[in-house]
Amino acid sequence: MAIFQVTSKMSLGGSNGIPKGxxxxxxxxxxxxxVDANKIQAAIKQQLGKDLxxxxxxxxxxxxxxxx
Numbered sequence: 829m830a831i832f833q834v835t836s837k838m839s840l841g842g843s844n845g846i847p848k849g850x851x852x853x854x855x856x857x858x859x860x861x862x863v864d865a866n867k868i869q870a871a872i873k874q875q876l877g878k879d880l881x882x883x884x885x886x887x888x889x890x891x892x893x894x895x896x
Contacts, residue, residue, distance in 0.1 A: 829855060829857060829858055829896075830855070830856045830861055830894060830896065831854070831855050831856075831894070831895045831896040832853065832854045832855075832863050832892050832894050832895065833892075833893045833895050834853070834863060834891070834892050834893075835849060835850065835851045835890060835893075836848055836849060836851075836889060837891055840880060840884050841880045844878070845878060845880060845884070846876065846880070850876070852871040852872055852875045853875070854867050854868060854871045861894075863892055864887065865882045865883070865885040865886050868885040868887070868890060869881075872885065
């Protein structure tokens with residue numbers, strides 16, 4: 829299992845989205861050492877209640893740091 833801290837580099841999703849600097853944690857199963865748009869989108873929805881499109885949740889829009 830890997831845990832990542834994912835922080836937005838910019839505001840995303842318009843007025844109902846998330847502001848720059850928003851941070852969520854993404855947990856991946858054993859053997860998965862990266863995050864993708866689907867995992868980021870799911871974490872944002874679960875932790876913040878914001879339903880962003882997958883196309884907005886690309887890793888390039890986020891700073892990804894592996895915590896564990």
